[in-house]
Amino acid sequence: MKLTTSAQMRELDRQAIEDRGIPSIGLMERAAKAVAGAALELLPDRPGRCTAAVLCGAGNNGGDGIGAARHLFLKGVRVRAFLAGSYEKLTPDALEETGRLSECGVELEPFDPADPDQRRFVLGADVCVDALFGVGLSRPVAPDSAYAAAIGWMNESRGAVVAADIASGVEADTGRILGAAVRADRTVTFTLPKIGQAAGDGALYSGRVDVIDIGIPADLVCRLRCPAQTVERDFVRAALPPRRADGHKGTFGKVLVAGGAVGYTGAPYLTASAAVRGGAGLVYLGVPAAIWAVEAAKCTGAMPFPLEDRHGALSRKALEELRERVKACDVLALGPGLSREKEAAELARALLAEAQCPVVLDADGINALAGHMDVLDARRDRITVLTPHDGEFARIGGDLTGGDRVGAARNFAAAHGCVLVLKGHRTVTASPAGNVLVNTTGTSALAKGGSGDVLTGLIAALLAQGAPAVQAAAGAVWLHGRAGEVAEGRLTAYGAAPEDVVSALPEAFREILE
Incomplete structure (x- = not known):
């Protein structure tokens, strides 16, 4: 509306x-x-x-x-x-x-x-x-x-x-x-x-x-x-890529998730799981070798693989393998659980600069841009979706001091040529062209660590299946919020965890499809 x-x-x-x-x-x-x-x-x-x-x-x-x-x-x-x-x-x-x-x-x-x-x-x-x-x-x-x-x-x-x-x-x-x-x-x-x-x-x-x-x-x-509109069910329905009856796993897109570190094993797992639940045909998960066994034990739908690490986080030496992996995938989800280790941040910036495919940047992938916004600006001709909360937004130059979230998101997206998903109550999605979409779903059940990782995987899945960037981002935000409401209905806002939101995604999809 x-x-x-x-x-x-x-x-x-x-x-x-x-x-x-x-x-x-x-x-x-x-x-x-x-x-x-x-x-x-x-x-x-x-x-x-x-x-x-x-x-x-x-x-x-x-x-x-x-x-x-x-x-x-x-x-x-x-x-x-x-x-x-x-x-x-x-x-x-x-x-x-x-x-x-x-x-x-x-x-x-x-x-x-x-x-x-x-x-x-x-x-x-x-x-x-x-x-x-x-x-x-x-x-x-x-x-x-x-x-x-x-x-x-x-x-x-x-x-x-x-x-x-x-x-x-x-x-x-x-x-x-x-x-x-x-x-x-x-x-x-x-x-x-x-x-x-x-x-x-x-x-x-x-x-x-x-x-x-x-x-x-x-x-x-x-x-x-x-200048803005709310995201409603009709918008989300139109944003969902069609599913071919004769499709196979390669038809519905390949997502590469890169991130994780010792102490941050949940984030990459949740992102990969949401990408699977979001309909992506193949989901790969690149993590530091130090936590690979943990991810391999957790993941069933996604395919984890180990990468060279340093101090329990991704090392610069992992760049070469990730370069090759990115070339074979449709979308890169970068940053969940990445950590702020120097080499991990350098790796994130290098991948962002080189990747030709759409990139969904989250968490420490966003923090890696602080002081290096030229890396983001250089991607104006490629699809980049950023998903910061208010603190991350401030670190990369976003200005919320005036209390105008819609205006701040619009200005940032236009200035840097990206799709911005400014998370929070009534999450705002802004396009480089100045269009702004305000979400209408969600619950305090989502106010827990890991919820943003679920959203990142869902955006990546819709992008991999061919949804346009703004529709994929805003549609995923709506579905994520609705899944949170479903999880709250089952388990209360206190008891619902991010993995319960992942489990509730199919019900959110069903509501839209029916």
Whole structure:
């Protein structure tokens, strides 16, 4: 699904109102009704027995909340609406909604952070509606402001919180938290989801996001070119390479995994196992001779072979054999468990520089690039997929200080001509052309050492079978996240281990194929 920016949403509204002649108050009414509907669904009892607190700003987002207050009142809810702003600054449509609410006998009350009665009502409400700020918020909420107090009260309230369009305090374009933000249980967003609801901390503060059509013409929405989109099932299905009925093991690609060291025997094994589960026809695993016996005992579907080592890690002397092995394979997965031994890092850079096939670079393979980004830049005409977590990303020059994960991933991929998979909650995949895909699957069960190694093997397997690089990367991220959810369902987030995620991959594939 497309993810929009605040500027794009303002332009859609302008086109609908000015170019198509759609009354703005009609858009606001449909938005208000949808917000009220979500609030009604979250009430713990019949409407007549419940209370709702609606906290509004002076802009059109506040107008959505004022309208929602009226719809809740008409359903029998005892509702109070508070304005954390100036009446003089109410927009024309918000003023119209204020008048309609007043005609029902409910007045828009000035919000007073020092009023104990207001505080008791908000904290005891069965549901709160957040309509303080819309998608245009771009500066931090002042900590001593009425808005900050209103946000704090909603977060303290015993009731569920419904945000109108976006949780107040979340930056729509990045997902950054601007000083303070509402932690919504549900966000009712209009027309299209926003980047900040899918990425960064905003994804956590938004709760469940429901996308509501409020009457923006469909052709305007369809023509919109968005800077990012979420990865959904249809995308993953399209990313899966077809399986020929008359295919054999050579048909479905050959993956070479290179890595491992004494103390890091699990990582290469998990990568190779995921490549097998991901459909690769042949998977080879090159590891230091010191751990080869361990890998040979573990692996059944993959084929481990020993390489020359030094201090338990791969030696420069292993380069010649790996060169020949790479030539016979379709994809190189480089780095799982590699270690930061000097010779192992030198080996990784040499392989990356020479390999003509696609390379998936992970873990210490990524760390080996620190101070040597010219090696990556020289591969612009070849496929390279990097899979860093935030720490690894920072070591190779990625900048997350601004809190904009989507923008940082896009800038890095474009600057270095690679496909970047920035791992974390809502993993971001960025292409050299500037396309960004935000993942929608996953669980804390994946927050364990070894999970990233599974992802590396899965990306490599899809690449080996012929999937385009961006589709292979983003599709593998979705499947990996879904397999984590399946493993959690079986074993809980505490008990599910990376090898359980590998075992759950077939079920994730089945869901997509069926």
